[in-house]
Amino acid sequence: MSLVTKSAKPIGHKRSLSDEMFITMLVASVAVGIFLLASVLVPNFFQWQNLINLVTNNWAVISLGIGVTFLLVSGNFDLSVGGIVALSGVLSVWFVQSTGGVNALSTGLGMPYWLGVICALGGALAIGGLNALFVVRFRIPSIIVTLGTMMVARGIAQVITQGSQRNTNLPDEFGFLGNLTMFGTSIRFPVVLMAFMLIVAVIIERKMVFGRITYWIGANPIAATLSGIDKAKHVTYLYLFSSGIAGVVGILLSSEFKSGYSNRGMLMEFDALVIALLGGVAIAGGFGSVVGMFFGAIILAVVTSATTGLTLSPDWQFILKAVAVFLAIMTQTWALARRNR
Amino acid sequence: MAQFLRNYYIYLVLLVIIVILSLTNLDRFDLFARGNFLYDRNIINILRVSAPLLTLAGAFTLLMVSGYIDLSVGSTMGLSAVIYAMLAINGVPFLAAFGLTMVCGALLGAFNGLLVVKLKITPVIATLITLSLFKGIALLLVQDGVSAIKSIGDIKMPTWFNSYGREGVLMGLPMAFWVAVAVTIILVVAQNRTLLGKYAAATGGNPIAAKLSGIQTGRVVFVLYIIVGVTAALAGIARSSFMSLGDPLSGDGMELNAILIVLIGGTAFSGGEGRVFRSFIGALIIMVLTVGMLTLVPAYFQTLVIGAALLAAAASNHLISRKAAE
Numbered sequence: 001m002s003l004v005t006k007s008a009k010p011i012g013h014k015r016s017l018s019d020e021m022f023i024t025m026l027v028a029s030v031a032v033g034i035f036l037l038a039s040v041l042v043p044n045f046f047q048w049q050n051l052i053n054l055v056t057n058n059w060a061v062i063s064l065g066i067g068v069t070f071l072l073v074s075g076n077f078d079l080s081v082g083g084i085v086a087l088s089g090v091l092s093v094w095f096v097q098s099t100g101g102v103n104a105l106s107t108g109l110g111m112p113y114w115l116g117v118i119c120a121l122g123g124a125l126a127i128g129g130l131n132a133l134f135v136v137r138f139r140i141p142s143i144i145v146t147l148g149t150m151m152v153a154r155g156i157a158q159v160i161t162q163g164s165q166r167n168t169n170l171p172d173e174f175g176f177l178g179n180l181t182m183f184g185t186s187i188r189f190p191v192v193l194m195a196f197m198l199i200v201a202v203i204i205e206r207k208m209v210f211g212r213i214t215y216w217i218g219a220n221p222i223a224a225t226l227s228g229i230d231k232a233k234h235v236t237y238l239y240l241f242s243s244g245i246a247g248v249v250g251i252l253l254s255s256e257f258k259s260g261y262s263n264r265g266m267l268m269e270f271d272a273l274v275i276a277l278l279g280g281v282a283i284a285g286g287f288g289s290v291v292g293m294f295f296g297a298i299i300l301a302v303v304t305s306a307t308t309g310l311t312l313s314p315d316w317q318f319i320l321k322a323v324a325v326f327l328a329i330m331t332q333t334w335a336l337a338r339r340n341r
Numbered sequence: 342m343a344q345f346l347r348n349y350y351i352y353l354v355l356l357v358i359i360v361i362l363s364l365t366n367l368d369r370f371d372l373f374a375r376g377n378f379l380y381d382r383n384i385i386n387i388l389r390v391s392a393p394l395l396t397l398a399g400a401f402t403l404l405m406v407s408g409y410i411d412l413s414v415g416s417t418m419g420l421s422a423v424i425y426a427m428l429a430i431n432g433v434p435f436l437a438a439f440g441l442t443m444v445c446g447a448l449l450g451a452f453n454g455l456l457v458v459k460l461k462i463t464p465v466i467a468t469l470i471t472l473s474l475f476k477g478i479a480l481l482l483v484q485d486g487v488s489a490i491k492s493i494g495d496i497k498m499p500t501w502f503n504s505y506g507r508e509g510v511l512m513g514l515p516m517a518f519w520v521a522v523a524v525t526i527i528l529v530v531a532q533n534r535t536l537l538g539k540y541a542a543a544t545g546g547n548p549i550a551a552k553l554s555g556i557q558t559g560r561v562v563f564v565l566y567i568i569v570g571v572t573a574a575l576a577g578i579a580r581s582s583f584m585s586l587g588d589p590l591s592g593d594g595m596e597l598n599a600i601l602i603v604l605i606g607g608t609a610f611s612g613g614e615g616r617v618f619r620s621f622i623g624a625l626i627i628m629v630l631t632v633g634m635l636t637l638v639p640a641y642f643q644t645l646v647i648g649a650a651l652l653a654a655a656a657s658n659h660l661i662s663r664k665a666a667e
Contacts, residue, residue, distance in 0.1 A: 273469075316481070
């Protein structure tokens with residue numbers, strides 16, 4: 001934790017950094033610090049390949065984190081993403097499976113792959129639309145709505161797969177996208193897509209009106225409305241955006257495993273929320289950044305993989321995760337309070 | 342009419358579900374006969390299975406009324422189940438094990454209260470932290486390679502272990518159910534007749550005004566977290582006794598169920614409003630729905646139906662309260 005205080009100190013009264021950049025830097029240095037700490041404690045941890053694995057093994061949850069972060073910044077939760085991952089994955093399999101299989105689970109709708117993917121994405125967007133309808137039009141707290149739609153999305157996936165999975169009768173090209181390696185390395189397409197989405201998200205967040213409006217809405221919804229921002233439309237877009245990403249993640253995951261599994265993405269919504277919070281996103285809205293979320297994910301990944309590296313029982317990761325979140329939250333509160341004293 | 346609906350719709354919903362479930366199989370079974378929903382053993386069974394949720398409903402409602410939330414109830418339940426089973430299997434007598442587990446529940450609740458009240462961490466985050474923490478501790482208490490504390494070889498669970506959750510003591514219903522009823526009665530009285538209930542509502546309705554009028558809101562919330570911890574421990578004991586094992590994951594998903602029943606009972610998510618007894622009815626609705634549905638559709642429909650029920654409850658809650666406000 002000594003690293004934290006060092007990076008917090010030299011800023012002084014000049015205020016060259018915004019609070020947000022300050023927290024992002026703080027989270028980044030905690031991530032680096034915790035990585036170095038793990039390197040000292042865990043044998044063979046300090047390796048280039050391990051560093052890459054920390055990112056590539058978590059592409060799904062980092063991608064989901066983008067949409068979740070934007071929504072949190074606007075003051076809304078999205079807990080439905082894990083359910084959407086299951087739904088879109090199962091839908092894509094069901095749509096593409098050829099007709100006339102031996103039983104119900106091996107019989108699909110026989111669509112061509114591209115059409116099946118588009119329709120599955122449509123299913124994901126429908127859940128996002130449902131979120132927006134309940135949150136924006138009925139004004140029901142988003143945490144409840146998205147808990148409900150999470151269960152509805154996963155529930156539909158479970159009904160389609162009869163509580164298990166569909167993995168037969170699929171054309172060969174179904175497994176292509178999820179396993180495609182790029183640039184002659186072992187880095188797969190989903191990881192590249194995640195990196196691309198991260199960059200786009202940072203540009204939107206920092207440089208574009210859409211991103212800045214998201215902050216205004218989260219920081220002061222009433223002032224935002226009074227200054228002529230169409231809050232309803234904006235939040236609707238954000239929900240569609242988040243569910244679209246979740247849909248893509250679900251489709252890619254089911255392509256990777258060539259199966260549509262109704263329990264896939266279980267608890268991913270909580271992990272996406274946790275990495276956003278670790279990354280300094282304020283739960284009340286108006287504060288946070290996608291870059292912070294990314295480093296939050298790295299913190300969580302280091303903790304998880306260090307548990308395995310230390311050959312601790314996997315049960316320890318629940319406790320370490322709790323301690324990591326606790327320390328991150330406390331450090332952020334403390335550092336902000338100290339800075340604004 | 343709107344007023345009447347607002348006050349009694351939850352009883353109507355329960356009634357309608359029971360009527361539907363008891364009529365659907367009439368072509369095959371007689372009313373009240375084995376196989377029909379209203380068969381007495383079936384009702385006893387549903388109430389027995391519901392005991393954990395019914396125990397938790399009241400305290401969770403009071404906490405939500407005060408504007409706070411506890412997402413760790415499932416983990417508290419799992420950890421209590423493990424502790425209770427460990428005590429029992431190591432020869433601690435029933436009452437001592439029962440009391441010690443309740444104390445543990447109170448401590449876990451106090452820990453939540455500490456994070457929220459003293460360290461001022463947002464309730465959702467604080468209890469997400471303890472959700473993970475308590476679950477980790479519960480999993481660590483169970484030795485490697487075994488999924489739960491249970492009778493293995495010579496080490497046997499005492500014979501009294503599952504009578505608390507299963508053996509009928511009054512009207513064929515076990516102790517666990519009557520404890521749930523007692524807890525609910527106590528909390529109904531606490532809500533209507535004591536300062537705790539009034540302070541909880543004041544804290545949830547307008548925390549600043551409550552503070553300015555001299556209510557120590559921090560202390561109220563702290564006490565409520567402890568009560569939730571104790572009832573979660575009772576729920577864990579009930580579940581553990583019913584299943585005859587101490588399963589660290591036995592409370593998984595309980596926080597969702599608790600939120601669901603509290604919403605169905607008409608508690609406002611933002612705090613300030615809500616009634617303990619209505620959540621009790623809400624818990625009955627959910628249990629009747631989940632258990633009763635198994636006779637009609639395959640089990641994999643459950644998540645979908647519960648999710649749809651949650652959305653419907655939230656929407657109707659909202660529509661009814663808006664109607665009343667107009």
